[in-house]
Amino acid sequence: KAGVTQTPRYLIKTRGQQVTLSCSPISGHRSVSWYQQTPGQGLQFLFEYFSETQRNKGNFPGRFSGRQFSNSRSEMNVSTLELGDSALYLCASSLSSSGGGDTQYFGPGTRLTVL
Amino acid sequence: AQSVTQLGSHVSVSEGALVLLRCNYSSSVPPYLFWYVQYPNQGLQLLLKYTSAATLVKGINGFEAEFKKSETSFHLTKPSAHMSDAAEYFCAVSSPGGQGGKLIFGQGTELSVKP
Numbered sequence: 001k002a003g004v005t006q007t008p009r010y011l012i013k014t015r016g017q018q019v020t021l022s023c024s025p026i027s028g029h030r031s032v033s034w035y036q037q038t039p040g041q042g043l044q045f046l047f048e049y050f051s052e053t054q055r056n057k058g059n060f061p062g063r064f065s066g067r068q069f070s071n072s073r074s075e076m077n078v079s080t081l082e083l084g085d086s087a088l089y090l091c092a093s094s095l096s097s098s099g100g101g102d103t104q105y106f107g108p109g110t111r112l113t114v115l
Numbered sequence: 116a117q118s119v120t121q122l123g124s125h126v127s128v129s130e131g132a133l134v135l136l137r138c139n140y141s142s143s144v145p146p147y148l149f150w151y152v153q154y155p156n157q158g159l160q161l162l163l164k165y166t167s168a169a170t171l172v173k174g175i176n177g178f179e180a181e182f183k184k185s186e187t188s189f190h191l192t193k194p195s196a197h198m199s200d201a202a203e204y205f206c207a208v209s210s211p212g213g214q215g216g217k218l219i220f221g222q223g224t225e226l227s228v229k230p
Contacts, residue, residue, distance in 0.1 A: 004158070031216045042223060043205060048216035056217040090158055096216050101147045101166040101209070104218060106158035 001026060004093050004107035012113045018079040021110045025072050025093030031055075032074040033104060034066060037088040046089075049074055050096060078112075086114045117142045117208050121221035129229045134193040136224045138180075138206030141187065148189045149207040149218065150180055159205065165189060176200070201228045 005024045013019050025032050033056075034046040045058040049068035066076040072093075078085055088111050092104035122137040140146055147166050151159040163174025170182040180191045189206060203225045207218040 033216050033218070035218075035220075043207075043218075043220035045217050045219065050216065058217070092159075092218075094216065101164070102216075103149075103161050103164060104216070106151075106160070108156075108158045 006107040023074045023091030029093035031096035035090045119221035127227040136191040146208045151205045153203045
């Protein structure tokens, strides 16, 4: 079975621009979660989508948004980029129908650099 | 609110020595607990998880962890370190029910293995 894929793997943007990152989950997985990883703040939960609905949300500003399509693929968007948005963005998928205890399988991440 | 504390941001051991990475959690409900490993420029890979079955959990690559409710701990151990174990290790917690797609991570412990 193919793993979680994320595109693009690397991205360079300038302040004020917006960016869209894509995540394709493992086949059959309906939950997709997004995380931001930085040296200073570590791994922080952004949001989770299940069956095209946002089920959980972390403490990030509204500039960070996401969506999920009917095939479970997910995108996250960051508008008005700031230098502090430079990070590794990780996507994870799981079966997670009832929530809790399911293993989240992570993709390789998208490295975003904001100049 | 849930939280995870990993004691020691960096641990160094000699090849063949015991590996002990410490994790303490805080949760108002019975938690699910996970250990993930991250190699450079890669996503996270699950080592093992605790989901309220046996308190001693065995994972991949010879790692195991013991859930101790009285100590709110979930320390990761491996009897004999190998050079290939050098990586960053993350302990994470999630809740049952609808919060299952949200992992709260510790700050991570970088493991170095000396020849």
